[in-house]
Amino acid sequence: MIEFDQVSKKYRRKEVLEPFSLTIREGSAVGIVGPNGAGKSTFLKLVASLDRPTSGKVLFDGKPYEKVVRQVRSEIGYVPQDIALYEDLTVKEQIAFWRRLEKNKVDEDFLEKMVGMLRLDEVYDQRIDRLSGGWKRKVNLCIGLMRNPKICLLDEPTAGVDLAAKEDILAWLKQLHKEGRTLVYISHDWYELKALSDEFLLFAEKKPIFQGSQGEWLEKREELLGRYEDDRELRRILEFS
Amino acid sequence: MLTYLFLHLNKWKKRPFLYVLLFTFPLLATVILYPLLKNTADETAVPVAIVDQDDSGYSETILERIGNSERIRFTVMDESEAEEAVRKGSMEAAFVLEDGLESALNEGDVDDVITWIRADESLFDVYAKEAVGAEVMRLAMSARAGLRVEQEGGSFEEAFDYSEQYWEPEPLFQMSFSERSPENQAVEAPKLESWQVLIMQVFFLYGWVLAIFFLRAVQDDEREGRLQRIELVQQTKVNYFISHFLLFGIVGAGSFLLGTSGLFYITGTERELVLAWLGRGVVVMAVTLFVTWCLFMGAGRKRWVVPVLVLVALASFMLTVSDTGFTGLWPHCLLEKGG
Numbered sequence: 001m002i003e004f005d006q007v008s009k010k011y012r013r014k015e016v017l018e019p020f021s022l023t024i025r026e027g028s029a030v031g032i033v034g035p036n037g038a039g040k041s042t043f044l045k046l047v048a049s050l051d052r053p054t055s056g057k058v059l060f061d062g063k064p065y066e067k068v069v070r071q072v073r074s075e076i077g078y079v080p081q082d083i084a085l086y087e088d089l090t091v092k093e094q095i096a097f098w099r100r101l102e103k104n105k106v107d108e109d110f111l112e113k114m115v116g117m118l119r120l121d122e123v124y125d126q127r128i129d130r131l132s133g134g135w136k137r138k139v140n141l142c143i144g145l146m147r148n149p150k151i152c153l154l155d156e157p158t159a160g161v162d163l164a165a166k167e168d169i170l171a172w173l174k175q176l177h178k179e180g181r182t183l184v185y186i187s188h189d190w191y192e193l194k195a196l197s198d199e200f201l202l203f204a205e206k207k208p209i210f211q212g213s214q215g216e217w218l219e220k221r222e223e224l225l226g227r228y229e230d231d232r233e234l235r236r237i238l239e240f241s
Numbered sequence: 242m243l244t245y246l247f248l249h250l251n252k253w254k255k256r257p258f259l260y261v262l263l264f265t266f267p268l269l270a271t272v273i274l275y276p277l278l279k280n281t282a283d284e285t286a287v288p289v290a291i292v293d294q295d296d297s298g299y300s301e302t303i304l305e306r307i308g309n310s311e312r313i314r315f316t317v318m319d320e321s322e323a324e325e326a327v328r329k330g331s332m333e334a335a336f337v338l339e340d341g342l343e344s345a346l347n348e349g350d351v352d353d354v355i356t357w358i359r360a361d362e363s364l365f366d367v368y369a370k371e372a373v374g375a376e377v378m379r380l381a382m383s384a385r386a387g388l389r390v391e392q393e394g395g396s397f398e399e400a401f402d403y404s405e406q407y408w409e410p411e412p413l414f415q416m417s418f419s420e421r422s423p424e425n426q427a428v429e430a431p432k433l434e435s436w437q438v439l440i441m442q443v444f445f446l447y448g449w450v451l452a453i454f455f456l457r458a459v460q461d462d463e464r465e466g467r468l469q470r471i472e473l474v475q476q477t478k479v480n481y482f483i484s485h486f487l488l489f490g491i492v493g494a495g496s497f498l499l500g501t502s503g504l505f506y507i508t509g510t511e512r513e514l515v516l517a518w519l520g521r522g523v524v525v526m527a528v529t530l531f532v533t534w535c536l537f538m539g540a541g542r543k544r545w546v547v548p549v550l551v552l553v554a555l556a557s558f559m560l561t562v563s564d565t566g567f568t569g570l571w572p573h574c575l576l577e578k579g580g
Binding site for chain 2: 085
């Protein structure tokens with residue numbers, strides 16, 4: 001379980017997240033949605049221990065992050081929004097490189113299964129810079145999750161990919177959630193969010209303004225629409241849900 | 242470190258010629274350009290014409306010995322050709338070894354055995370005149386010694402050869418020159434030629450700049466999110482930075498050492514000098530790269546840092562070579578002081 005207790009984040013003097021508290025339950029699938037600049041990616045980096053809060057505490061199973069950072073990092077798999085891969089390497093070389101760097105023992109069966117589910121064996125010998133956006137996203141996902149993590153953090157894992165690639169990715173993420181892993185992911189696609197999430201987290205005005213199940217979301221939607229009628233981008237998100 | 246080394250080798254092998262060329266450029270430049278520089282030096286030797294009217298053993302010896310001089314390039318001609326060549330300026334001067342040279346030298350007579358033909362425009366023929374004159378004098382002295390011994394009942398040839406041995410490999414009686422500078426009153430140790438020091442400075446600049454450009458790989462990893470991923474996968478960034486610092490050093494110092502070693506090998510530089518200069522070069526390069534790395538890290542690895550560091554490297558080279566007085570602790574200045 002991951003808890004945020006009055007956490008805020010500033011970059012120099014600019015506040016990107018105002019103080020907030022929330023909890024991510026073990027085994028849940030949390031879909032994060034919100035307008036650009038609402039603090040979604042910063043929140044995900046705080047969960048991943050790649051950034052530190054300016055104030056407040058992040059707790060992992062009740063212990064402060066700074067005391068258990070190695071344990072946190074060994075249990076987390078992070079898929080960034082950027083295609084964080086070496087473009088000159090082939091898919092095979094890429095997987096080999098990241099596997100060599102990996103501190104955790106890589107579960108070969110899990111890796112093989114993921115490569116099969118994402119159909120990466122079809123492009124094994126191709127260089128990353130010669131692959132389409134969809135394939136790159138799939139390799140990015142594979143590298144981020146190759147350690148078979150308990151908590152999967154994904155920042156727009158299907159952004160800009162074609163339908164076939166999206167189906168492969170969603171099928172794999174559903175499989176991971178079914179096996180009991182915690183999923184926390186950012187998306188702008190309601191179809192994807194509804195298909196995967198058992199909980200939504202809505203960010204606006206630099207903090208989470210809603211956390212709850214799909215049913216609770218439907219109950220609160222009208223109220224939120226009324227409260228944020230001046231925020232065009234947020235209104236559009238709520239209307240499309 | 243090996244994982245990162247293999248990563249970069251894997252990247253480099255996609256464009257092997259480019260990266261091998263970048264790394265070995267100083268060495269290749271030395272190998273390719275040195276013969277050209279040497280030919281240029283040969284072409285700057287003083288061109289003279291020799292007219293051998295005596296056609297004797299002595300005149301042949303003179304020609305052979307002058308031919309060994311790197312600063313004289315001679316061509317054998319007849320007298321009219323030689324005069325024409327000097328008049329046209331294709332030869333700086335002509336020397337006529339007069340008929341009867343051998344018999345005159347055997348009698349110890351050095352007057353009127355050589356005629357020196359020159360034009361008003363001739364400038365550098367004096368050195369050739371000294372060289373030809375020295376050889377004639379040498380033969381005359383040996384012949385005079387042989388003649389004297391023969392008069393006492395001994396062998397001319399034995400005395401001649403005995404006298405000759407005092408000229409090999411260098412004349413027995415030589416002026417001993419010692420150089421002195423205002424800063425250093427003591428006799429100085431052997432030095433590198435100034436052009437060798439300049440080329441070494443260029444190689445140092447090249448290695449330094451090449452290493453600075455390697456830093457862009459670190460910037461790219463950070464900007465494109467790979468460093469964050471590495472931080473999660475390895476649970477720390479320390480290994481990444483240590484490995485990349487070592488690779489940065491290998492790129493810079495490796496290229497510099499390869500080029501400089503090639504330069505010393507091709508020019509046949511004395512071992513003592515090679516060790517002294519390479520040793521100093523490695524120390525100065527290591528300190529320079531360490532300071533460069535610290536500046537890079539201290540400045541937050543921002544994009545502007547690389548061009549600024551390149552400018553610093555260029556300033557170090559330019560200010561040291563132009564000797565404007567703003568030298569101080571520039572790495573190139575520290576390298577030059579090694580001499």
